Amino acid sequence: MTTPAPAASAGSTGAAAAPFHPVLLGTDQGIYALARAFHEAYGVRSTIVARAVTGGIAWSRIANVVELTPDGGREEVISTLLAQGRLLREQSPQVPLLLLCNADSHAQLFAEHAEELGELYVFPHLSEQTLAQVADKTHFAQICERLGLATPRTSVISFAAAGEPGWTPDPVQVPFPVVAKPDNGASYENLRFPGYRKIWFLDTPEEWADLARTLAGAGFRGDFLVQELIPGDDTHELSVVAYVDRHGTVTALATAQVLLGEHHPMALGNPAAMITTPMTELMDAAERILGEVDYWGFANIDAKIDPRTGTTCFMEMNPRMGRNNYYATAAGADIVGAVVDDVVHGLQRAPRRGMREILYCIVSPLMLLHYVRDPQLRRRVLAAARRRTVHPLLYERFNLRRRAYVLVQQANHVRKFARYYPRPTESGF
Numbered sequence: 001m002t003t004p005a006p007a008a009s010a011g012s013t014g015a016a017a018a019p020f021h022p023v024l025l026g027t028d029q030g031i032y033a034l035a036r037a038f039h040e041a042y043g044v045r046s047t048i049v050a051r052a053v054t055g056g057i058a059w060s061r062i063a064n065v066v067e068l069t070p071d072g073g074r075e076e077v078i079s080t081l082l083a084q085g086r087l088l089r090e091q092s093p094q095v096p097l098l099l100l101c102n103a104d105s106h107a108q109l110f111a112e113h114a115e116e117l118g119e120l121y122v123f124p125h126l127s128e129q130t131l132a133q134v135a136d137k138t139h140f141a142q143i144c145e146r147l148g149l150a151t152p153r154t155s156v157i158s159f160a161a162a163g164e165p166g167w168t169p170d171p172v173q174v175p176f177p178v179v180a181k182p183d184n185g186a187s188y189e190n191l192r193f194p195g196y197r198k199i200w201f202l203d204t205p206e207e208w209a210d211l212a213r214t215l216a217g218a219g220f221r222g223d224f225l226v227q228e229l230i231p232g233d234d235t236h237e238l239s240v241v242a243y244v245d246r247h248g249t250v251t252a253l254a255t256a257q258v259l260l261g262e263h264h265p266m267a268l269g270n271p272a273a274m275i276t277t278p279m280t281e282l283m284d285a286a287e288r289i290l291g292e293v294d295y296w297g298f299a300n301i302d303a304k305i306d307p308r309t310g311t312t313c314f315m316e317m318n319p320r321m322g323r324n325n326y327y328a329t330a331a332g333a334d335i336v337g338a339v340v341d342d343v344v345h346g347l348q349r350a351p352r353r354g355m356r357e358i359l360y361c362i363v364s365p366l367m368l369l370h371y372v373r374d375p376q377l378r379r380r381v382l383a384a385a386r387r388r389t390v391h392p393l394l395y396e397r398f399n400l401r402r403r404a405y406v407l408v409q410q411a412n413h414v415r416k417f418a419r420y421y422p423r424p425t426e427s428g429f
Helices: 029-042 074-091 104-112 114-118 128-135 137-147 205-217 280-290 326-331 335-344 365-371 375-387 400-420
Strands: 021-025 046-050 063-067 097-101 154-158 178-182 200-202 223-228 237-244 250-261 271-276 297-305 312-318 359-361
Touching: 021 029, 021 074, 029 046, 029 326, 029 335, 046 074, 074 097, 074 104, 074 114, 097 104, 097 335, 104 114, 104 128, 128 137, 128 312, 137 154, 137 223, 137 280, 137 312, 178 205, 200 205, 205 223, 237 271, 237 280, 237 326, 237 335, 250 280, 250 326, 250 335, 250 365, 250 375, 271 326, 271 365, 271 375, 280 297, 280 312, 297 335, 326 335, 326 359, 359 365, 359 375, 365 375, 365 400
Parallel strands: 021 046, 021 097, 046 063
Antiparallel strands: 154 223, 178 200, 178 223, 237 250, 237 297, 250 271, 271 359, 297 312
8 A cells, every 4th residue: 555654844854954945847746746855855835837737736735836827838937937936035035946847848948048047046957058968869879879888779860851842751770660759858748749649669661651741740840769679568667867966966866667657648658657776787877977968957867678688778868857756755865855955055965875665656556466577576566565655646644635636547547558558568569
């Protein structure tokens, strides 16, 4: 059974430090999980600025939600953040405002408006140049190559001229089946067309040709990656969450093995269940990767173990802590403490790695008995579940509306998996 951790008391170590107020931009469970972590550690309520009040952030007693208009653009986001910052400063002039986000496009927005936002907020951010490098998955592959780390074979297909008459995409140099995805998530995440999904699994060149025509017709003008399919089901996938301070030191780091990923087209690639475990070689590799760029802030790195060779293949790095960031908190990495010490208190703290093994799960843990096929891994999962199972949204003990939402969400997951991934496959697709 999932058991929530108790909220931090006013006498906790975190709450005794100088006060601050978190302002979080986003709508999903990752943003709520961040608000939860701040409340647990420091006893503070957060302000969430959101495009829509989804179930992940609704009805909360630990956050105040400021809702944007549904069709407002980037200018509205910035103007709302500035207005909210001025209001909070008027109410409590001496309390620092800590601004964070958890989406590629929002990280880009912070980079572009860092000076303007910095007049009211403290926050980690990348320069526009560094962000462009980090968001570019081709550049990430080049970093891994320099460091001797494996990555999938990849064809980079440019759609820059896709609007011109007679345009056809360059040929794919990777044998099918393949995985296809945008090179830069920020340039793709707001695009919508029939059949839209985050990641594509393609069996044949004809399927790629159909997708290329669809992308061109939808107005996509960035680069698309067509990658070698690394075999292995969801349990071969690995995740890293890290925080790099203003001095370039990785001060919080956690790793987890994916047990089950979401398979709905709109959520493909998001883990639904993970087991945290300290993988030293993966942690060391992540530190080496982050040391290759002028990094400041949260990072999420995805990797996959190739069952043919046992090699860890590095897939991508994102300039955010990720939707499932709470696994790092539960494992003991203290990612919120890392950012607070760095940008609020101006302290350079000792690095901390998440060493606790826990089961992180947004679906019913019973589903894992069906999808985790390896007997040894299944035993580890059961042992971790007995120690502690964490659902990021199950925190406010007597908030019945939120608990009802989680139950409905878990029932919906059963239906979605029955439709999109009824049984585990060798490829995970």
